[in-house]
Every structure is written in C-alpha cells, then in structure tokens.
Amino acid sequence: TTSNTTDTSPHHILKSHTSELLGIISNPNKLAIDLCSADLIPYAVKDNVLTTEGRSRLQKSIQLLDEVHRFLKVFNTPDSLLRFCEVLEMQHNPGLTRIADDMLKQLTVITG
Numbered sequence: 001t002t003s004n005t006t007d008t009s010p011h012h013i014l015k016s017h018t019s020e021l022l023g024i025i026s027n028p029n030k031l032a033i034d035l036c037s038a039d040l041i042p043y044a045v046k047d048n049v050l051t052t053e054g055r056s057r058l059q060k061s062i063q064l065l066d067e068v069h070r071f072l073k074v075f076n077t078p079d080s081l082l083r084f085c086e087v088l089e090m091q092h093n094p095g096l097t098r099i100a101d102d103m104l105k106q107l108t109v110i111t112g
Contacts, residue, residue, distance in 0.1 A: 010081035011072040013106045017099050018065055024095035028060035034087045040080070041067040078107055 025031060029050055036046035045067050049060045072080055081103060088100035 008106060008109065009076050010078055010107065011069065011076045013081060013103050014065075014069065014072055014084065016106075017103055018069075021065060021096070021099055022058060022061050024093065024099065025057070025061040025064075025091075026093055027091065028057055028064055031087070031091060032060070032064055034090055035064060035068065035084075038083050038087050040071050040084055040087065081107055 032041065032046045032049040035041045036043055041064065045063065049055075049063060068084055072084075085100040085104050085107075088096040091097075
C-alpha cells in the first residue's frame, strides 16, 4: 500500500509524531512504567526497558514507541491514542505535553 497523507487514524497520528517524540523522551524508564500502568505495553517490555544494562535513552525510547505502535495497530481507536496522550502528559515534560496536545487536536478533527 502507498502512504496516504490524509490518513488520520490514531495509529497514523502517532506515526506522524514518532521522530519528534524520540528526540524529546528524556526518561524512558518512567515512561515505560506509566505506559504499562495504562495497559499500552506488556509487562515484559517494561521489565526489559528497566533492567537491560547498557542501552541508550534513544534505544529504550525506540522500543517503547515500537510497542505502542503495535498496540495501536491492533486497537486503533481514539480511546487508545487518548490514553497514550494522557501518559505523555504525566511525564511533566513540556515537549511531550505539546506533542500530546497536537495529537489530541488531530484526534478531535477526526472524531468531531
């Protein structure tokens, strides 16, 4: 399939912000705990992020966003993206909050 720039599904909304998210996530360990608490990633992924030695912040962030992408491919609902945005806002990082707000605005456009 070809990429459709008008695709506004929750999964596509996240995909369009992934690069920016990767540059802003400053504490992937806290994010992993919060994503797991929101049932957006499995416990095994959270444990892997928290316990694997020698991995960079970027490597951990990539793993977390990959898992959220997988989740949204299966549960591609506005509620799932809303939960993800709520987790981003809980990180108390202005950049993540701004991206969450942007994604919520895009979601509002498609859900009315």
